[in-house]
Amino acid sequence: MEHVRTFSKRTVxxxxxxxxxxAHSSFAVVRHVGRRSGRAYATPLLLVPVADGFVIELTYGFAVDWYRNVVAAGHCTIxxxxxxxxxxAFEVSEADMGLQAxxxxxxxxxxMLGARDFVKMKVLPEH
Structure with missing residues (x-):
């Protein structure tokens, strides 16, 4: 799985x-800051909007850098x-609930791809 993740990160x-x-893409971009480096990063994600945020499918699980960076910072921009x-406000979703979104x-x-890790990110109200 690590080879697939590396290929995806560097090529896809x-x-x-x-x-x-x-405007018409199924993919979003999450902008986040490295938890150790402090560098700004942008990562493409598959997600869907829900009532007060977004549900994101974590293809490679919760140990991926972008997710760990977002949790460490406590926020991100999508x-x-x-x-x-x-x-x-990152909330882990059960697989069935995540899929239903x-x-x-x-x-x-x-x-078919075995998706089982989902997280809901709540959108902050605009000021």
């Missing part, structure tokens, strides 16, 4: 970043359909 993510976060959202057309492939 740069391609996806070209359109992630745009670029979704051309708009930025400040998020905090996604449209039916994505549920089957997510199940």
């Amino acid at each position: 993510n740069p391609v996806v970043m070209r359109f992630a976060g745009s 670029l979704w359909h051309g708009r930025e959202y400040e998020c905090d 996604f449209p039916a057309i994505l549920r089957l492939p997510l199940r």
Whole structure:
């Protein structure tokens, strides 16, 4: 699994970043700060909007750098359909609940890929 994750990080993510976060993309961009380096990072993610935030499928589990950075910082910015959202309050979702947040057309492939790790990020109210 580590080889797939490394390949995705170095090869797939740069391609996806070209359109992630745009008005018609299924992918969003999470902007976060490195927990040790303090550097700014941007990572493409598959997510769906829900009533007060977003549900994100964690393809490689909870140990990925972007998620650990966001938890350490306590917040992040999500670029979704051309708009930025400040998020905090990360809540782990059960697999069934996480899958139900996604449209039916994505549920089957997510199940086939063994998706079981989901997190809900709450959008902060605009000031």
